[in-house]
Amino acid sequence: NAGKDALAQKVIYVAGHKVTTDPLAIPFSMGCNLLCIHSKKHIANPPEETAEKQAQNMATMSKLQDLLKGGGQCVWVAPSGGRDRPVVEEDGSKEFQISSFDTKSVEMFRLIAQKAGKEAKKSGAEQTPTTHFFPLAMLTRKLVPPPDTTDSTVGEKRSAKRGTVGLAFGPEVTADSSKAVLSEDASKDEQRAAFATAAEISVKEMYAKLLKIETDKESSETTSGVVTEAKGLSKVEVDAYIAKVKADVDAVAKARVLA
Numbered sequence: 466n467a468g469k470d471a472l473a474q475k476v477i478y479v480a481g482h483k484v485t486t487d488p489l490a491i492p493f494s495m496g497c498n499l500l501c502i503h504s505k506k507h508i509a510n511p512p513e514e515t516a517e518k519q520a521q522n523m524a525t526m527s528k529l530q531d532l533l534k535g536g537g538q539c540v541w542v543a544p545s546g547g548r549d550r551p552v553v554e555e556d557g558s559k560e561f562q563i564s565s566f567d568t569k570s571v572e573m574f575r576l577i578a579q580k581a582g583k584e585a586k587k588s589g590a591e592q593t594p595t596t597h598f599f600p601l602a603m604l605t606r607k608l609v610p611p612p613d614t615t616d617s618t619v620g621e622k623r624s625a626k627r628g629t630v631g632l633a634f635g636p637e638v639t640a641d642s643s644k645a646v647l648s649e650d651a652s653k654d655e656q657r658a659a660f661a662t663a664a665e666i667s668v669k670e671m672y673a674k675l676l677k678i679e680t681d682k683e684s685s686e687t688t689s690g691v692v693t694e695a696k697g698l699s700k701v702e703v704d705a706y707i708a709k710v711k712a713d714v715d716a717v718a719k720a721r722v723l724a
Contacts, residue, residue, distance in 0.1 A: 474496075475498070475538075475539055476539045476540070477499075477538060477539065478497055478498065478500070478541045479500045479525075479540060479541065479543070480494075480502070482507070484499060484501065489623055500525050500528060501521070502521075502522050502525045503518040503519075503522055505567075508522075526573075530581045530584070531581075533577065533578055533596050534581040534588075534594065536585070536594030542574060544567060544570060545564035545565060545566055545567060549611075550564070550611060550613060551606075551610070559613075561610070563665070563669050565665065566661045566665040568657070568661040568662075571660060571661035571664065572658075572660065581594065581596065582595060597637050598638045598639075598660075599634050599636075600634070600635040600638060600667040600668045601632065601633070601634055602631075602632070602668045602671035602672040602674075602675055603631070604629060604632075604672065604675040604676065605630050607628020608627075608628050608630070609623060610623075610624065629679045629682075631675040631678065631679065633674065634671075635667035635668065638660060638663050638664045638667065643659040643660045644659060646659055646663045647659050
C-alpha cells in the first residue's frame with residue numbers, strides 16, 4: 466500500500482457535470498483533479514445548452530491530450546459513461562451489473578492517447594510518452610448507490626450505508642491483446658470494438674471475483690456468529706448531513722477543475 470495516498474492525490478478523474486453541481490457529490494469532489502465532460506445522456510438537456518456543452522467537451526478533450534502529451538499522468542475514466550444501475554432479478558431483488566462499455570468513447574480516448582504521443586514526438590520531446598490502458602473493477606455499490614433510473618436533474622433521492630469496497634486492476638489492454646476476443650470471421654465493426662470489448666470482459670471477470678470474495682467473507686462471518694449487515698444511517702443523520710452539504714455548495718470552487 467506504499468504510495469497509495471500520493472497516487473490518489475495525483476489521479477485525474479474524467480467525470481460528468483454532476484460532480485460539481487450535486488450537493489451529495491460536491492464534498493467528494495473537493496481537492497480532486499477533475500476533467501468535466503457532459504455525457505450523451507445529458508448533453509441535449511436542455512436543448513438550448515447543447516452547443517455550449519459540446520464546446521466544453523471539446524475543450525476538455527484538448528486539455529486531456531495536452532496532459533497525455535506531457536506524460537506521467539494517471540487518468541480514471543468510466544467507459545460506460547456513468548454509474549452502473551441495479552437490475553431487478555426474478556425474485557424481486559436488485560443487483561448491480563456492469564453496464565456495456567461505450568465503444569466509441571473508449572476508442573476516442575485511445576485515439577487521443579495516440580495523437581498525444583505523435584504530437585510530443587513532433588515537438589521534439591526527448592522521450593515520447595506512451596499511454597497504457599489498465600481495466601479497473603470497482604465494488605462500491607452499497608455505499609451510496611445511484612438512483613434506479615437516470616435523471617438529469619439535481620437532488621435525486623439517495624441512500625447511504627456501510628458496505629464492502631473492493632478494487633481490482635487487470636492486465637494492460639493493448640491492440641495486440643485485444644485481438645484475442647475476435648473470431649476468425651469478425652466483422653469490421655467487431656474489429657473496431659475489440660479494444661473496448663477486451664477491457665469490458667476483463668472488468669466483468671474481476672468484478673465477479675470481487676463479488677465472490679464479498680459473499681465468501683459475509684458467509685464466513687455469519688457462520689461464526691458475527692453480524693455482517695451494517696446499520697444504515699438514520700433519517701436524522703441523513704437530514705443533518707444533507708443540510709451541511711447544502712451549506713457548503715459554494716465551496717465547490719475548491720475542487721481543482723482542470724477543464
